[in-house]
Amino acid sequence: MQWSAASGAARAEALNQARIYLPPGARALYLLATGDRTLSAERALVSSGEAIDQKDNDKLTALAYALQERDIAAARRLLTLGAHPEIPVGELEMPVALIPVINADAEGVRLMRGFGVNYSKLRYRGASAYDIAKQAGDGALLEALGNKQAEL
Secondary structure, three states: OHHHHOOHHHHHHHHHHHHHHOOOOHHHHHHHHOOHHHHHHHHHHHHOOOOOOOOOOOOOOHHHHHHHOOOHHHHHHHHHOOOOOOOEEOOOOEEHHHHHHHOOOHHHHHHHHHOOOOOOOOEEOOEEHHHHHHHHOOHHHHHHOOOOOOOO
16 A cells, blocks of 8 residues: 555555565455455556466466455456456366356356356356356356346
């Protein structure tokens, strides 16, 4: 926070200190997106060249962490900052947008659709999001995916 508000030499020193306490990466970007108060620091990082979709050692992005935690507000902030929901993440290289489908998180699916994710075109290992939701037997999830007529 101090870094984003400082200028000149004080700005560089504040950024160095911040990187010691919270090294840059996907987890740090997720944590900054969890609150409105820290969002200005995240915006400053992104505008200074920090990649919003960078992956950590677990091959996850900040958006992936937000969706795993079902933190819709943080996911919305990250998407607004330019996070890409189609990026493959994790050891299985699954698209980020499928995380709410796998977790049966209808609110997360609605958020992704609101940011332009077309679940009818999104496939992972031959299965569509609808296939995954049908297999789970989750009517609310199918409805969130936009398939109101789907039979379980």
